[in-house]
Amino acid sequence: MKDPDWDPVPLIAGSGGVLTEELRTSHAGRRALMLTRNENPTEFLALADTMDIQVVEIVAQRGRSDKRTHLGRGRLEAIRDELRMAPESHPWFGIDLVLVNANLSARQLVNMTDMLQCETWDRVRLLLELFTQHASSVEARNQVRIARLNADRNVLRELVNRETTGERLGYGAGGRTGWNVALNALNRELKTLRGRQRRYSRAIKERQRQRRASGARTVGLAGYTNAGKSSLFASLCGKPVIVEDRYFSTLETTVGRMQFSPRVLLVDTIGFIDDIPSDLLDAFSATLKESLECDLLLLLLDCSDPVEEVIRKFETSRRELFDRSDPDAGSYDLLVVLTKQDSCSESHVVAVNHALDSFGVSETILTSSTSSEGIEHLRSNILTRLHGPPISFLVSPPNSASDRPIAAIESEIRRNSMVGERRMSDEGLHLVAWIDPADWVRLNRSLGDRIHREVDQPSQAE
Ligand SMILES: Nc1nc2c(ncn2[C@@H]2O[C@H](COP(=O)(O)OP(=O)(O)OP(=O)(O)O)[C@@H](O)[C@H]2O)c(=O)[nH]1
Ligand SMILES: [Mg+2]
Missing domain, CATH: 3.40.50.11060 (GTPase HflX, N-terminal domain)
Structure with a gap:
């Protein structure tokens, strides 16, 4: 019509x-x-x-x-x-x-x-x-x-x-x-068209508001075009998206839940490129904003590029992020993720990290969406940044027939957290999970003496 x-x-x-x-x-x-x-x-x-x-x-x-x-x-x-x-x-x-x-x-x-x-x-x-x-x-x-x-x-x-x-x-x-x-x-x-875009921006704002109200945390993916954003998004979400060896495969925003952690949302979006006139990117500002207005931003760098290319793309991305961040939207935590580990040698990774260090990036996480190396480590790091370190606790067995079975309690816990480790013993179910402090308080209130915090030991999940 x-x-x-x-x-x-x-x-x-x-x-x-x-x-x-x-x-x-x-x-x-x-x-x-x-x-x-x-x-x-x-x-x-x-x-x-x-x-x-x-x-x-x-x-x-x-x-x-x-x-x-x-x-x-x-x-x-x-x-x-x-x-x-x-x-x-x-x-x-x-x-x-x-x-x-x-x-x-x-x-x-x-x-x-x-x-x-x-x-x-x-x-x-x-x-x-x-x-x-x-x-x-x-x-x-x-x-x-x-x-x-x-x-x-x-x-x-x-x-x-x-x-x-x-x-x-x-x-x-x-x-x-x-x-x-x-x-x-x-x-x-x-x-x-601008009228339509304003309506679209309002719809995005409303979506963001609803997400926040539901207690969800958002993780934005940003980086140069072809850095591997959509591939990483797919690895973390288990959701297929367009991945192609071409520039600007992605021009719109895709939101997905991080696998096994239903309250963490990932946002894939358009990439950056050097020396792009600002009015060209302005047209995409609503799309970009959706991923930039987040709790944690992953800045992706293609580690298989030569060192000077990694640095050039890092500088472009950082400049775009700085220019496009809304000063009223509050600040986000930034984590630099190196992608395509499978395509580079260890000595190259050391050289990239060394160069980034001189640009003030002391921590990076190395990943490969192709071989899945580093993906679990990244997932843990994301959760720790969003919810704090994981908590070790014990779910005790029921004392009477009217008490809830362990399986029911475990389901409730899983609905509100991300479980990293799980072990059964005579004492009950031992879990290590990332839980928002507010959710932990709520679980304690609702489960009473059925859950006990254990002495936190450095766990593999961390
Ligand atoms: N070897 C290797 N290739 C990868 C990896 N991740 C992504 N790629 C390749 O890199 C190219 C770009 O990947 P995308 O995920 O589409 O990158 P993007 O950042 O979303 O790109 P645009 O949406 O075009 O900006 C594709 O050919 C992918 O197959 C990886 O871990 N290892
Ligand atoms: Mg993409």
């Missing part, structure tokens, strides 16, 4: 201008040329690869970015001619996309597209295309569309400006003018 609020702009500003055709969601198999200045191309290539775009060649021009055209005019003209005239035997034959490894201004993007006469994306465009491809839920699609329209608006403003000053009339489709009309339509759509 058509939503009366939904009046999408039929034009999509992109590639330096406004494309009037249907927005394509798959770019798999496209051949592209990549232009770069001094930036390291590795991550940008990985993003293109995630979208199955084949980068045929990287053209680098060192030096400062030109304010109008990023690369020098002469160089762009030479590239345009070579692209246009490439015969079938030329490696550039069939290239229909130019990727620029930078966050360009709208002015640069429009100028470069004009000069190259080929669809041109900067880093933001590439991310937006990638997000569009991966957004599967209504919320994610809404968020991506807002991010997209925000970026389009800058391009449209540039075009309106040129139309007004007469610098450039009717970009693209055969003397089309009236970018102002498109800009107004875009602003209307943005307003509608």
Whole structure:
């Protein structure tokens, strides 16, 4: 059914201008040329690869970015001619996309597209295309569309400006003018979508309130894209989620209960990436907030990366966390988790820990979602951070037929805690469990002399 609020702009500003055709969601198999200045191309290539775009060649021009055209005019003209005239035997034959490894201004993007006469994306465009491809839920699609329209608006403003000053009339489709009309339509759509996003944020806030009221504790998962967040979420929850070796597989929030500890909720969400313009991530702020407003935040770092990459991603994540944390929401406990232990040597782990130590991270937990190493240790650590150290206690056998059997008491305890160890003896049932202090008081009140705290010994569960 058509939503009366939904009046999408039929034009999509992109590639330096406004494309009037249907927005394509798959770019798999496209051949592209990549232009770069001094930036390291590795991550940008990985993003293109995630979208199955084949980068045929990287053209680098060192030096400062030109304010109008990023690369020098002469160089762009030479590239345009070579692209246009490439015969079938030329490696550039069939290239229909130019990727620029930078966050360009709208002015640069429009100028470069004009000069190259080929669809041109900067880093933001590439991310937006990638997000569009991966957004599967209504919320994610809404968020991506807002991010997209925000970026389009800058391009449209540039075009309106040129139309007004007469610098450039009717970009693209055969003397089309009236970018102002498109800009107004875009602003209307943005307003509608933002209204929806506000409703979505309110729904998230209400969900969070209900969780808190039910006594649940939340553990957020954060980290660079592809760090292994969804894999760890699945290991801790026993719940399948999308896990793929591609950037930004996850664009929305998933909440799950930690296995064996029903009152601990884990929140998986979108990852971070270096140098992302803040208005792009702003569109995802409701999603991000859901995991950041938590009792404990796990900051995941892919330990199989080279040490300097681990540190770069750590710094990006820490900066994003700092920028995105709501000062009114109270502080959370932060735990750094190293992932993909199975893919790295012991000496590499030592080097990573050593480097992190100099950045003020003295404790990390090493895990592998593939081999399950470290997962139980992480689970115990999470519980100790949330509930304090585990308590050892004894459940005595019933004294009379009217007393509750041990099994019934054990079920009640398990409903309110996470049992780490369990042993039967002549004295009764010995348990080691993580219990919230308030729940411990309540259990004592309801079970009276049927439970006795035992001398806490350092246990394996800790
Ligand atoms: N070897 C190894 N690979 C892992 C491990 N955990 C995750 N991976 C791989 O790392 C890639 C990314 O994993 P995800 O769990 O999707 O990572 P993510 O942080 O959720 O990524 P985005 O949602 O895309 O930001 C996938 O190919 C996983 O199979 C691990 O413990 N060991
Ligand atoms: Mg994920």
